[in-house]
Ligand code: DGT
Ligand code: CA
């Protein structure tokens with residue numbers, strides 16, 4: 001049994017590593033092609049394939065060998081051939097040749113917030129800039145501001161961006177950190193000496209980015225666990241190996257801490273290492289006022305007798321508090337809520353009855369309407385809104401009016417086959433144009449079941465104009481949701497400047513819900529902004545923005561952000577049952 005289990009784990013983790021490797025290669029090919037000024041559709045094909053790999057549970061190597069890959073959406077002949085090269089040699093020829101034709105660090109340039117491929121390629125062509133350091137030197141020497149399309153403002157923004165990059169370089173997006181944590185925990189749980197393995201730290205709190213992983217294991221025999229853990233990376237990447245604590249750098253960059261604890265103090269350790277620091281400081285102060293002592297081993301009375309430690313509930317109970325969900329342990333305000341019995345209901349995925357932001361093959365998604373509906377039903381949803389892009393989004397294959405109407409007819413036919421058990425909503429993610437008008441005329445929008453509006457262009461407007469633009473868009477009679485309201489891309493692009501209080505007030509006035517976009521890269525609105533919107537009386541909506549079926553899973557990232565914001569299902573559009581939603585929209 002043990003052997004079988006270990007074998008399974010090995011296969012599972014190899015799938016993870018293979019898929020991640022090829023995913024990185026495809027992403028780099030896309031970046032290189034973009035840098036070369038290649039056709040955007042070619043670039044998108046590689047980005048799409050990379051996204052496909054992200055959600056894959058099986059090894060891409062197995063799928064290739066069994067011939068199943070060929071029938072997967074997004075994997076045309078040319079891509080399958082590249083996968084074949086990867087399976088045979090661990091490399092992709094196109095990737096190798098592209099890489100050889102550029103300086104080794106050039107892609108890192110595009111990690112600078114505010115610097116896309118277009119500008120990076122100008123920098124390379126005109127000034128032979130091929131690394132972040134070289135760009136910084138050129139900016140400081142005043143060489144960049146004279147390039148066409150740059151100027152002094154861009155120079156300042158790029159310097160800012162470089163500073164941000166250096167600061168944020170070490171933090172990973174929550175979705176990515178979770179995948180790594182799952183991978184490591186699976187391997188740890190398979191060790192005979194391990195009774196239980198869990199992640200604590202900011203990951204457990206569901207924070208949008210994670211500085212390092214804090215893993216905890218219950219074991220009576222730490223030595224083999226430390227050996228197995230530190231063997232997961234090359235020796236050079238082991239930062240520290242102690243009897244019960246080790247640290248390593250995953251991919252040479254991202255720190256992972258592992259601590260072994262005894263069962264009798266597991267709850268205390270989970271509490272302590274989940275943090276946040278601020279939350280812990282308040283709890284410790286509370287313990288002191290009760291003449292107790294709280295640390296990572298337990299809660300102790302003044303004589304040093306243990307009062308609690310095995311589980312977290314015991315620690316909180318010993319301090320006279322109900323258990324506080326990890327996502328709320330941030331500011332200290334949650335302790336007041338706990339004391340007053342006002343803790344929010346912890347949102348659960350089962351509280352949600354539908355997905356309200358998805359893309360199909362009709363625009364830039366990977367699945368047919370039938371596939372989207374089947375996936376939604378499999379997940380127990382009552383409804384799903386198909387919200388493909390509108391006509392201005394040419395790069396995303398946005399729908400013309402004619403195609404939109406065609407799609408509507410197809411959705412109607414499909415709905416007939418569901419016999420009322422499930423409902424596809426005919427929707428649109430309709431662009432908000434520069435002047436606040438919408439990309440489809442009102443008589444068209446009036447026909448749709450569900451209208452999501454979003455800004456996808458002219459991000460740099462002055463704040464007053466941006467506020468007016470968004471508020472005007474929300475004032476159109478058929479709008480249901482403002483998608484990814486702030487426009488931020490985590491680690492890459494700050495949200496646009498606007499008067500958020502005015503936007504929340506307008507959203508409330510027009511009964512437009514604000515989205516918590518669940519994409520790993522967005523999580524927009526942020527937890528704090530969502531809370532503020534909630535306090536201003538707005539409704540919210542969790543939208544996966546899924547472009548492929550595995551991305552339906554991103555909903556759980558949105559659930560975590562909603563929990564952090566203290567928002568329960570009663571103020572979420574997709575917390576409504578179908579009849580209620582129908583009555584509202
Ligand atoms: P991160 O890794 O920057 O995303 O954030 P955290 O919260 O995971 O922080 P980390 O990894 O430095 O530490 C994990 C938890 O351990 C932290 O949330 C609370 C606890 N902790 C660490 N250092 C201290 C400390 O000096 N005092 C207290 N009370 N708790 C600490
Ligand atoms: Ca951490």
Ligand code: CA
Pocket residue numbers: 201212213214257
């Ligand atoms: Ca840590």
